Amino acid sequence: MLQHAISLIVHGSLKDFLARELRGKRCVFHIKGNPSIKDTLEAVGAPHPEIAGILVNKRSVDFSYQIQGGEDIEIFPAEAFPSGLAPLQPPLPTPPIFIVDVNLGKLVGKLRLMGFDSLYKNDLDDHRIVRIASEQQRVILTRDRGLLKHGAVVWGYWVRTTDPSEQLLEVARRYDLQEHLAPMTRCSACNGLTAEVAKEEIADRLQPRTRKYYDRFRLCRDCGKIYWAGSHYRKILEWVEALAGPEKKRQT
Ligand SMILES: [Zn+2]
Known part of the structure; x- marks a missing residue:
């Protein structure tokens, strides 16, 4: 199965779910196949209800987005939610x-x-x-x-x-x-x-x-x-x- 590299920036309190040595850095992960971004982020450690918004290559996506490889991903918790991003949970x-x-x-x-x-x-x-x-x-x-x-x-x-x-x-x-x-x-x-x-x-x-x-x-x-x-x-x-x-x- 093909392996892809993705890069991930984690904001605010979502850093609590990362291994200590990865906090505050752009992290690179190697992913097999084309999993959903939801499964990918949960494998990294962040439960999906804690993730309020996701940017992939600066574009707002939801949990069904499938990893293609080479993405720049940013994830935001509720307290650091930027305006203009589509929220992932209903009000x-x-x-x-x-x-x-x-x-x-x-x-x-x-x-x-x-x-x-x-x-x-x-x-x-x-x-x-x-x-x-x-x-x-x-x-x-x-x-x-x-x-x-x-x-x-x-x-x-x-x-x-x-x-x-x-x-x-x-x-x-x-x-x-x-x-x-x-x-x-x-x-x-x-x-x-x-x-x-x-x-x-x-x-x-x-x-x-x-x-x-x-x-x-x-x-x-x-x-x-x-x-x-x-x-x-x-x-x-x-x-x-x-x-x-x-x-x-x-x-x-
Ligand atoms: Zn009572």
Whole structure:
């Protein structure tokens, strides 16, 4: 089978998928046959949902483009997307809704407390995650790059950091979540919506100190969990403040 050389320039956060010694350089790869550019880029390391745009010889192409040999290829992530380039994914639902992989169990509660619809079950395998994401137009959040390489995945993000609070900031920056914050409107335990509830309706379920010092409460309509502006609320306000802080988007 014929071998071709292609040259590749990788921009912004897509460099995270390259071997360290290849970052920041024009890389040359040798390709056999005429694979699709999608398969070629995934073999290099970048899952297709992370690639927002592709230029081949300065021309915008989509994932079905087949390698001929000799191409100059540039790939762009969402945060370094140049104007004039055709986007590879359809527009995201606003605000985005998520399905969170089992390896991000601490992130999911934080997203829900900020008001974001985030499905999570610790017994979902990759195929079910991909199917639910596709049926419900959800963004897949995962620490597993392989999951994002499933062909049916449209929107997905590989969470870089392992620190749960930093993960929330990372996802918020990627999807501009600060514009859609709705703290305490969703249940961290079950993803149900919460609503204000009169104190007398739930007073018998409160600890004496909570009953004494707090008057406003919210109740999860699905699982009955009670929320109030207690100590965990300070943490939520800190996250809101951090999310509203200066943008720390990466440079190309
Ligand atoms: Zn609930």
